Amino acid sequence: xxxxxxxxxxxxxxxxxxxxxxxxxxxxxxxxxxxxxxxxxxxxxxxxxxxxxxxxxxxxxxxxxxxxxxxxxxxxxxxxxxxxxxxxxxxxxxxxxxxxxxxxxxxxxxxxxxxxxxxxxxxxxxxxxxxxxxxxxxxxxxxxxxxxxxxxxxxxxxxxxxxxxxxxxxxxxxxxxxxxxxxxxxxxxxxxxxxxxxxxxxxxxxxxxxxxxxxxxxxxxxxxxxxxxxxxxxxxxxxxxxxxxxxxxxxxxxxxxxxxxxxxxxxxxxxxxxxxxxxxxxxxxxxxxxxxxxxxxxxxxxxx
Numbered sequence: 168x169x170x171x172x173x174x175x176x177x178x179x180x181x182x183x184x185x186x187x188x189x190x191x192x193x194x195x196x197x198x199x200x201x202x203x204x205x206x207x208x209x210x211x212x213x214x215x216x217x218x219x220x221x222x223x224x225x226x227x228x229x230x231x232x233x234x235x236x237x238x239x240x241x242x243x244x245x246x247x248x249x250x251x252x253x254x255x256x257x258x259x260x261x262x263x264x265x266x267x268x269x270x271x272x273x274x275x276x277x278x279x280x281x282x283x284x285x286x287x288x289x290x291x292x293x294x295x296x297x298x299x300x301x302x303x304x305x306x307x308x309x310x311x312x313x314x315x316x317x318x319x320x321x322x323x324x325x326x327x328x329x330x331x332x333x334x335x336x337x338x339x340x341x342x343x344x345x346x347x348x349x350x351x352x353x354x355x356x357x358x359x360x361x362x363x364x365x366x367x368x369x370x371x372x373x374x375x376x377x378x379x380x381x382x383x384x385x386x387x388x389x390x391x392x393x394x395x396x397x398x399x400x401x402x403x404x405x406x407x408x409x410x411x412x413x414x415x416x417x418x419x420x421x422x423x424x425x426x427x428x429x430x431x432x433x434x435x436x437x438x439x440x441x442x443x444x445x446x447x448x449x450x451x452x453x454x455x456x457x458x459x460x461x462x463x464x465x466x467x468x469x470x471x
Contacts, residue, residue: 179209179211179256179257179258179259180207180209180210180211180257180258180259180260180261180274180277180278181211181212181213181255181256181257181259181260181261181328182200182203182210182211182212182213182260182261182262182263182269183213183215183248183251183252183255183260183261183262183263184196184200184213184214184215184251184262184263184264184265184267185215185216185217185245185247185248185251185264185265186214186215186216186217186219186223186227186265187216187217187218187219187223187242187247187265188219188220188221188223189219189221189223189265189266189373190219190221190222190223190226192265192266192372192373193214193223193226193227193265194226195266195268195372196263196264196265196266196267196268197212197214197230197233197234199268199269200212200234200268200269201233201234203269203270203271203274204233206271207271207274210274211235211255211256211257212233212234212235213234213235213236213237213251213254213255214227214234214235214236214237214251215236215237215239215247215248215250215251216236216237216238216239216247217239217241217242217243217244217247218239218240218241218242218243223265224238235251235254237250237251237254243339243342244339244341244342244343245321245337245339245341245342245343245346246337246339246342248262248336248337249336249337249339252328252331252332252336252337253336255328257328258281258327258328258329259277259278259281259325259326259327259328260325260326260327260328260331261273261274261277261324261325262321262322262323262324262325262326263322263323263369264321264322264323264371266322266371266372266373267294267322267323267369267370267371267372268369268370268372269292269323269367269368269369269370270368272366273292273366273367273368273369276364276366276367277290277325277367280362280364280367281325281327284360284362286358286359286360287327287359287360287361287362288326288327288330288354288355288357288359288360288361289319289324289325289326289327289330289350289351289354289359289361289362290319290324290325290326290361290362290363290364290367291306291307291316291318291319291320291324291361291362291363291364291367292319292320292323292324292325292364292367292368292369293307293311293323293363293364293365293366293367293368293369294307294320294322294323294368294369294371295368295369295370295371296370296371296372297370297372302320302371304320305455305458305459306318306319306320306347306348306455307319307320307363308363311365312365313362313363313364313365313366314362314363315360315361315362315363316361316362316363317351317361317452317453317454317455317456318347318348318351318361318455318456319347319351319361319363320347320369320371321346321347322369322371323367323368323369323371324347324369325367326350326354327359330354330357330359331350333357334350334353334354334357335353337349337350338350340393340438341386341390341393342386343382343386344382344383344386344387344390345386345387345390345391345394346390348394348456349390349394352394352398352445352453355449355452356443356449380418380422380424381422381424381427383418384415384418384419384422384424384427384428384431385427385428385430385431386431387415388411388412388415388428388431388432388435389431389432389434389435391411391415391459391460392408392411392431392432392435393435393440394456395407395408395411395460396408396439396440396442397440397441397442397443398442398443398444398445398449398450398453399444399445399450400444403450403457406461407457407460407461409462410460410461410462410463410465411460412428412432413462414460414462414465415428415431416428
């Protein structure tokens, strides 16, 4: 017997995931989510394809009667997600990657949490690999207890759609990296909490595989500088900027990508952000981000 996601209390759920040239992983994610849909009435699944060239778009077209699909003509980066967020019918959006999935228990836990705590804006999931081993990341607390969280990981979290819409969804200019941090800051500025719930689990099947160092260097540096100068007072921003440049330049030299790092700085300066300086209390909630952009803490290994 199916359970009903739409309980009558205004919490139907939409799951949105973005795809790009990982047909095998997309198939697995779809299969896992369709199993959830078999157990839950009212569950909406939305797949956005970022201009894949490996047959992913064609596959999604073939199953468009089972899930909603959006096929984009090119790779828009994380802005591709926004197309799915915009059409999501749920009051709650669960965000996944094309290589991550969840189980029914997580969906039900999300519904219960949002129904019982109106001040929760987003829920950070516990991220595990295929064997169930937890991934350690600075975005979420290091220990598996229910608690307030600095942010969340983009391959597994839930957010109220009205909050997400008010924020403007993901910042399209980021393309890749730190979009979660940008959203997390705005959630708290709206007066909502972000909680880490270790009973909400997302399996990230390919985490840890090599990634393109060019994009990592460019977008991590540029987007870090945007966030630093958007939210921190000048005396902190100067220190964090110098720290981030040193950290990124060392990585760039290692990969032979110094020109990419220089371009990231130039592009940041060419579109300097409007500033909204956070209060000291608000900055304390962003301590993990500060540690990531403090050369002193990185040297000491205290960057989480």
